[in-house]
Amino acid sequence: MATQWKYIQQGQAMGPVSEDQLKALLASGSLSWEDLVWREGMPDWATARLAPGLSQGPAPIALDLPPVPAAPQNPFSPPRAALLEALGGGAPGDGVAAEVVEVLRQTKPWARLLGVLGFVGIGFMLLASVAMLAMGSFARGGMPAGLGVGMMLLYLVMAGLQFPAALFLNRYASRIGDLVANPSQGDLQAALAAQKAFWRYVGILTLLFVCLYLAGIAIAIVVATVFRAGH
Template identity: 35%
Template sequence: MSSNVNDAFATPKSDVAGTTIGNNNSGNAITTGIVDQLKRTRPWVLLISIVGFIFTALMAIGTVGIFFGGGAAMMGGPGMPRGIGGGGLIIGMGVMYLIMTILYFVISLFLLKYAGAIKRFVASGTAQDMEAALKHQASFWKLIGILTLLTIVIMIVMMVVGIGGALMGGAF
């Protein structure tokens, strides 16, 4: 067997690692256009991240208020009879808000990491920093995809339960 024969099952080789900014005709260079597009993306990513953290803080404050309101309703706050039935519903709503607050925080954190990785890439121009930025971007979209699928499943389950409840309620 000759050493010049290409192995069809061998791992492909690439010389992308270690390339830097430039207009290299080999197709493996990180061009100034790539850097410019990421540089233009970063302020928007950072803005959405910061707004997400602000909404997270506001939701956390609201969640604490909901828990105190639900606790007051369960314990019989001023002017409320002890053990009012709506207290459990309010606490359930508080748990839902707590989950949403955590999700907003995680999403905002992913975006902040992506913005930081873009900043490092623009400063260094190395393929490793570009790969890190794209990794953070992929993590963000993976999280959003999972949450989207989870939301669809929850909506379908709620519709099935609602329709089933309506049918059962109508039968009696």
């Protein structure tokens, strides 16, 4: 397989391109000899004039770059250079820092567990709704039929409210799996978007219940006041 090169141009990681294509860019002036390049086997990014295997241009000019901080590296992506850290951090190209991937990887089992338990709970609620309907339909001198139907509807509403939360959690876990398998900015954004959807739904649901709770308190106060006034 021909050697593949990556290069930095205007603060963006480009490539990979073949060695002949890289040399053509240097020869045409589209790529400067002072631009950073990298290929597999190099310990870090280097200017094109100092990169092994490329035709040397004019005398090398030393670059006063800040030291590269020690950090775990993704073995499947090029090492991070100090210039890239200064331009916004993260791995070159479309990669994601290994530390971020590891944190999300550890989050995935818990998100999956809660998502699966959410669907299990929904299943139990559906079974309970059927049981309530049956008890209301066949009970003799026990639970009124109307109460059985009401309990069935209550369980169905509870299952319906829980379904989106369980769905968003499982989707979040799946997006983390995609990110771990192929770390990229697109997969990271998809995982964070799934997480945002879950928390947005939980926030809206919480506000709804708070409003219902306050409305219940207000109604209870009004009823109590009217009852006392009537007596």
